Structure formats: structure tokens, C-alpha cells
Amino acid sequence: MALVNIDKVHKYYGDLHVLKGVDLKIQAGEVVSIIGRSGSGKSTLLRCMNGLEAYQEGAIILDNKEVSSDERQVRALARSVGMVFQSFNLFPHLTVGENVMLAPKLVLKQSAEDARKMALDKLTKVGLAEKFDQYPDKLSGGQQQRVAIARALAMSPKVLLCDEITSALDPELVGEVLKVLEELAAEGMTLVLVTHEMNFARDVGDRVVFMHQGKVWETGPSAEVFANPSTPELRSFINAVL
Amino acid sequence: MIEFSNWDLLRNLLLAARWTVLLSLTAFIGGGLVGLLLTAMRLTRRRALHWFVRLYVEVFQGTPLLMQLFLVFFGLSLMGFDISAWAAAAIALTLFTSAFLTEIWRGCIDTLPKGQWEASRCLGLSFTQTLKNIILPQAIRVALAPTVGFSVQVIKGTALASIIGFVELTKAGTMLNNATFEPFKIFAMVALIYFLLCYPLSLVSQRLEKKFNGAR
Numbered sequence: 075m076a077l078v079n080i081d082k083v084h085k086y087y088g089d090l091h092v093l094k095g096v097d098l099k100i101q102a103g104e105v106v107s108i109i110g111r112s113g114s115g116k117s118t119l120l121r122c123m124n125g126l127e128a129y130q131e132g133a134i135i136l137d138n139k140e141v142s143s144d145e146r147q148v149r150a151l152a153r154s155v156g157m158v159f160q161s162f163n164l165f166p167h168l169t170v171g172e173n174v175m176l177a178p179k180l181v182l183k184q185s186a187e188d189a190r191k192m193a194l195d196k197l198t199k200v201g202l203a204e205k206f207d208q209y210p211d212k213l214s215g216g217q218q219q220r221v222a223i224a225r226a227l228a229m230s231p232k233v234l235l236c237d238e239i240t241s242a243l244d245p246e247l248v249g250e251v252l253k254v255l256e257e258l259a260a261e262g263m264t265l266v267l268v269t270h271e272m273n274f275a276r277d278v279g280d281r282v283v284f285m286h287q288g289k290v291w292e293t294g295p296s297a298e299v300f301a302n303p304s305t306p307e308l309r310s311f312i313n314a315v316l
Numbered sequence: 317m318i319e320f321s322n323w324d325l326l327r328n329l330l331l332a333a334r335w336t337v338l339l340s341l342t343a344f345i346g347g348g349l350v351g352l353l354l355t356a357m358r359l360t361r362r363r364a365l366h367w368f369v370r371l372y373v374e375v376f377q378g379t380p381l382l383m384q385l386f387l388v389f390f391g392l393s394l395m396g397f398d399i400s401a402w403a404a405a406a407i408a409l410t411l412f413t414s415a416f417l418t419e420i421w422r423g424c425i426d427t428l429p430k431g432q433w434e435a436s437r438c439l440g441l442s443f444t445q446t447l448k449n450i451i452l453p454q455a456i457r458v459a460l461a462p463t464v465g466f467s468v469q470v471i472k473g474t475a476l477a478s479i480i481g482f483v484e485l486t487k488a489g490t491m492l493n494n495a496t497f498e499p500f501k502i503f504a505m506v507a508l509i510y511f512l513l514c515y516p517l518s519l520v521s522q523r524l525e526k527k528f529n530g531a532r
Contacts, residue, residue, distance in 0.1 A: 152440025163431035
């Protein structure tokens with residue numbers, strides 16, 4: 075069974091029908107980029123995958139657990155799914171190290187020593203071990219986002235969801251964050267990215283999912299989809315952004 | 317007629333001011349505790365509790381404190397409770413204070429970005445863990461200045477307790493005036509004492525605001 079199974083998922087905001095029967099399977103180790111115009115439902119789909127948003131019809135099975143927005147379910151799911159946000163969402167009153175250690179200590183009940191080791195390990199991975207005792211507001215946007223990635227990784231998730239994680243960054247800082255993602259992909263981490271970084275989607279991603287009008291409009295291996303889009307909607311989208 | 321020296325007047329006013337301070341502290345601490353409870357109720361996912369808190373806050377913010385005092389004082393005696401002016405004032409001011417503090421704290425918690433809740437949730441933190449480790453530490457910094465600032469309103473609000481006969485600073489001033497017929501002098505002294513109680517709190521509030529505004 076695939077790591078993520080999304081089966082005919084419908085999502086409404088009141089009268090607004092945002093997701094109109096989304097089907098998607100993601101295998102362990104895949105790097106999947108979800109692209110599409112704003113309002114196509116790509117961020118909503120991502121947020122449904124870890125229970126941040128409720129969906130009304132269909133099913134999402136992740137790591138053999140059904141996803142729902144029920145509080146306890148969401149918490150159980152946090153061990154399988156990591157999330158990185160566009161706006162970092164670091165805890166500003168905690169140091170970088172404390173940000174990363176918090177959930178392993180509170181949720182996984184790791185000892186202070188183990189949590190510290192884990193945090194240092196993950197921060198080393200994103201190249202920020204020396205910032206352990208700094209507060210987030212002393213860091214650049216790119217560094218903050220890398221800390222956010224380390225914080226998510228500290229829970230040893232099976233899949234990492236990234237919601238436009240470079241969109242709030244100055245252009246010169248995008249590269250350092252993408253580099254971290256590239257390394258994670260090389261290590262075999264399952265990544266699902268909602269992204270506007272088309273070059274990244276094409277060069278690093280295994281597969282591209284093009285969303286349009288609340289549906290998976292077209293999907294396929296990255297190189298193929300970019301070189302040879304089969305629907306006019308994707309063709310015009312690629313022409314517009316590349 | 318009895319002669320009062322200025323010192324006699326001031327001494328008696330200061331003695332009465334102790335009750336103003338005590339009533340203020342009671343209202344502030346009591347109101348703080350009730351306010352905490354109401355704030356916690358508001359943060360749960362229970363709709364009914366939200367409505368209750370909202371109604372509570374609207375009622376106490378939307379009616380004059382004096383009416384609240386009257387209702388507690390006369391209402392409870394009508395229902396057969398033998399209630400002293402002190403108890404009535406303490407209850408009414410506690411209710412009043414809790415409603416305002418709840419509203420102030422709601423605002424402080426709402427200024428925190430939604431992403432703080434979402435990130436906590438995605439990391440698997442429970443509601444109480446999120447509140448204790450993420451929300452409260454940040455909200456308290458924001459809330460400190462307006463909370464201390466509001467204590468000034470509580471102190472001034474205690475003056476209304478004089479109307480139901482509780483002898484605090486204002487009531488003492490009225491009584492001394494009835495004996496001396498020197499209203500200007502006496503109420504100037506009363507006002508000065510209120511000012512000396514309130515001004516330091518205003519200063520502290522301003523300091524706190526500067527210290528925490530914009531800082532993490």
C-alpha cells in the first residue's frame with residue numbers, strides 16, 4: 075500500500091467546493107511537487123493530509139492511519155507527518171534548540187539528553203548547529219525556515235509536507251532552503267511540496283501533480299510533464315510561469 | 317462644631333484609603349481568577365461555553381458599574397441574603413473586573429499568529445501543552461501592560477462603593493465634608509490620594525509596554 079492514499083476527497087468551505095474528488099497515491103521515498111494556480115486547491119489538499127483542514131467526503135489514509143481533523147487523530151498523525159509552513163511558525167520565545175527539542179520531549183517523551191542529541195543532529199543536517207542557543211528573530215528568513223525543517227525532522231516523520239516554504243523568502247535565500255530539501259530527497263525522505271519553484275519541481279521532484287479547479291488535472295514524472303504537458307491548462311500554466 | 321486640623325483630615329482619609337486599596341486588591345485578584353477561568357473556557361472548542369463567556373462579558377461591559385453594585389447589594393438582600401456593603405462591593409467589582417480582563421486577554425491571545433497553534437498541532441502537542449508552552453508565555457508578555465493599566469480603572473471604580481455606604485476613600489471624604497463644610501480642600505486631598513495610588517501603576521504599565529512592544 076502506498077504511504078499516502080487520497081481517495082475521492084471532497085472539501086467545502088461553506089458553499090465553496092474547493093476539492094472536487096481528489097485521487098492521489100504517494101509511495102514512500104517519492105518527491106512529489108504539487109503545482110497549480112492560486113485557488114486550485116493545492117494548499118488545501120496539503121492541509122487535509124495532516125488534519126489541519128477537515129474534508130467532507132472520501133478518505134485519506136496516511137501510513138495506514140485514516141486522517142481526520144479529530145484532535146487526538148491529528149496528534150497521533152504528528153508522528154508520521156511533518157509540516158513546514160510558508161511563514162516558518164517558529165516559536166519566537168524559545169531558542170532554536172528549544173524549538174527543535176520541544177515536541178520530542180513533550181510528545182515522544184524523550185529525555186532531555188536524547189532530545190538534545192536529536193536536535194543537534196537535525197540542526198547539523200540543515201547547517202545551523204551553531205545557532206542552537208540563538209532566538210529565531212536573530213536569524214535570516216532562510217535560516218529560520220531551515221530551523222523549521224529541523225524541527226519537523228526531529229519527530230522522525232515518514233513524510234514531510236512543505237507548504238510554499240520558499241515563497242516568503244528573499245530570492246537570495248531560496249537556494250539554501252532548496253538545497254536542504256534536495257539533500258533530504260537524496261536520502262530517500264518522502265516529500266510533498268506545494269511549490270512555485272518550477273525548476274526545483276522539474277529537476278529534483280520525481281513526480282509533478284498539476285491541480286486545476288479542485289482536481290488533479292494531470293500528473294506524471296517531472297521531466298515528462300514539463301517537456302510534454304498533455305492538457306491545454308497545464309500547457310498554458312507552464313508557459314505562464316517558466 | 318468640632319475643629320479638624322489638616323493633619324486630622326489627611327490622616328482620616330489615609331486610614332479610609334486602606335479600604336480602597338483592600339477593595340481594589342480583592343477585586344483585581346478575584347477578577348483575575350474568574351477572568352482566567354473565563355479565558356480558558358473561551359479557548360476550548362465548546363460552543364456553549366463560548367456563548368456563555370460572550371454573554372457574561374457583554375452584560376458586565378454593557379451596563380454601568382453602579383447598576384451592577386445596586387443589583388448585587390439590593391438584589392441579594394431581596395433574596396434574603398444578609399449582605400454587607402463590603403461584600404456587595406467586592407462581588408460586584410470582581411464580576412466587573414473579570415469581564416474586562418477576559419476581554420483584554422482575549423485580545424492578547426488573538427494577536428498571536430494562527431500559525432503558532434497550527435505548528436503546535438502539527439508537532440503533536442496537546443491543547444494544554446500548546447497553551448502552557450506556546451500560547452501563554454507569549455500572551456503574558458503582551459497582556460502585562462494592558463492588565464496593569466486596567467488596575468487603574470479598578471481603583472477608580474471602587475469610589476462607587478461609597479454610594480452603597482461602604483466607607484472607603486470617597487465615602488470618608490463625603491463624611492468629613494459633612495462635618496467640616498470644606499469640600500474643595502477635602503476632595504482635593506481625596507483626588508490627590510487617588511492620583512498617588514494610580515500614577516505609579518500607569519507608569520509601570522507604560523514601562524512594560526515599551527519593554528515588550530516589538531520585542532519577542
